[in-house]
Amino acid sequence: MHGNDGLLIKILIYGLLIGIGFVYLYPLIYMGVYSIKNLDDILNPLVNWIPTKFYLGNYTKANEVLNFFPVLMETLYVTVLPSLAQTALAAVVGYGLARFDFRGKNIIFVLVMATFIIPPQVTLIPRYIFFNELNLLGSLNAFMLPALTGQGINSAIFILIFYQFFRMMPKSLEEAAQIDGAGHLRIFFTIAIPMAVPAIIISFLFSFVWYWNETYLASIYFGNELTTLPLQLQKFVATYQKMFPAGMELSGNQINEGIKMAGTLLSILPLLVVYFITQRWFVEGVDRSGITGE
Template sequence: MVWRLWLERTRTLLFGDRERKGIVVLALLYLVLADIALMYLTPFLYMLSTMFKTTADLLDPTVKWVPTSFEWANLKLAWQGLKFPEALRNSLLLSVSAAVAQVVFCSIAGYAFARLKFPGKNVLFALLIFSFLIPPQTLIIPLYVLFKHLGLLGTHWGILLPAMLGHGVRGALFVIIFRQFFMTLPKELEDAALIDGAGPFRVYWRVMIPLAKPAILVVFLFSFVWHWNETFVTGLMLGGKDLPLSLSLFNLNKVLSGLYPDAEAGFDLNETIRMAASFLIIMPPLLVYMIAQRWFVEGVERTGLVE
């Protein structure tokens, strides 16, 4: 009996039970998490290491992660090459405006699909899902021709107008997120508001939206980051005017060559400046996520994305 009790305790200690995980299970879990973290952190750490290297360190095969000396001038050159203040203003204007527009109009569409009854509802929702599956590259030519006839090329309206129509970058996904969230809310809340004389829009604005803060945060952050990093549609619509940071990176070498025409070494091979520019580009959304990380995780859990 003693040895059986000892075996049971040893098994519980190693493999756990219903209440807690054992040492082996925890070790495997932390090993997988550490491997995933390393996979995501390695490119970021490489970027940080490279942005402070000199050209000599970059060409020296013996210098891997730690540069022999920290070249802070790379950040200055990247700042100048990106035209950072102007490009940052354009990125914030475009990303925040599009994110707010998608939150407002995608939430309205999501509420309609979740709560209202109207003819063709299921067909329209199926078409919405179908539009989410279509690659944007297949639609870019007719979209480009349409906005050219409307005279919106070269302006931010080419990006903001689709967002204001409940579409734009990943707009169908945001409608689905709001629909899933609104479907989880108790029907009694809506019935009580309707008994009090509230119409559908008032129910949406006074009852649903105050409860939809987790979904609003998730959609806003997703939309903000995706518009911040988007280059394909944005590049075609803007046509070289009022470029955001994501597109300013492509003109980095050209701008630096214009600022320093007498430089002996060209900027085409200077990977250190590109890495510094990439660091400046990703820092604003990274800071936004770091601030809103706790609410973002809670919002993902409550919007049905994990189901």
Template structure:
């Protein structure tokens, strides 16, 4: 009787390994492929369309691979976007605030993690409210504030909020750092205090180097959000400092001005290939940045626990 039960148990285990595990893996792979396709399809479509000529775009038999690769779409998009100037504006209005936000939010989170003060929970809830309230609700008041301070149409409209911990989605970065600092034992701070280090020395000599994974995560997300921001940037920076996303927003109007079609020719009319080329130029710097930082980014996500592990 015992032998039969053991055989039945072994049979069930072998059945599970033979059928259940491959089926589970197949389902997981199908789901992952489907999700990957949903995310990659727009990017692949953008790349292929940007290299297509007008003849290929109107030819229903040409789907993915152009019959003849052309760079005319990129040449025209480059001119309309005013690429060198717009790229420089995008770089310094995104990279500098992202770096400042990464450091300032770390300092704020360190204070919340290591020190006790009156109404601490209230300030944390108030900080979360700045993230939960939609940007459109405070848009008018922000413009009135910066206009009163005469900071509109200047780079300080972007720099100052990041320096004072009120940059784009700063609250979520403070929470990320707070979770990371809470995992660090306070014995590290106590040992440094015994060696004579003050609070600020402990922060930038010990805590910041240990927080490199969180800093990388914060910087990349902050860079992407600052780069793609058009609502606040268009309102506060105006037409004096136009970034690539702002140029892309006005791309159709500017193209019509630079390449008029008064002669009735279809050669200068904007087409889907030119639109895709302009979009590709706009997101290309972010793709290059991610390619260089992808290893550090993946490792930082694992160490900061942002994946939920």
């Protein structure tokens, strides 16, 4: 009986994992298949998951519309730097809150958490006016200044991650370092930071993804001065119709689902590459830091 119960549990677990995996993979498979279909395959109801031939023309047009490589470099510019700044600031604030006792500490911690609870739309208008007065609009500084002051995208989460991580650090390590004559700054860089590598990895990757996917604030703060792949994807259809006007329909250049899917896949391809490169460190970071989700 126990053996049968164990088999049933395994079947349920594997069935659940397969179902969850299918839900996540289906959109990617759908995009991948349709992005390599030509117009004939898309219009043919008998062609579903296996195209009659491997067609890359959709990617050629999507690359031209997105202006992929120049925009990719610009996207990395407005994504990597704020992510690095936000991770560094969160580590400093999290360490200070976790390892030092001072008057008003609890109030500061509550205020930090409140920045996550309060919807960003509430503070958007006054922040926009403030940035406009400082001439920060239209430049990366509109992202960098909040990141360097603990007000970046979801900064409170990263501060909480470092706070919980540094609280678990044994005090005996600090005491031993202080006996050897090390100051707080040296302890932070030589003991705390090396131990917090999992938290750093998690914070940077999540921050990277959130800055990458941010289109609302980016469109407001950057205007026409800077752009990102997600922003280009938002106006993909309009840009395509300008580049390939309606009068060119007879040439077969009218937009179709295959071109749209190719553009979408190109816009998320860098994130997929980053994940596949860093997945080992990402999983280790989640495991060691005890983080189970967003």
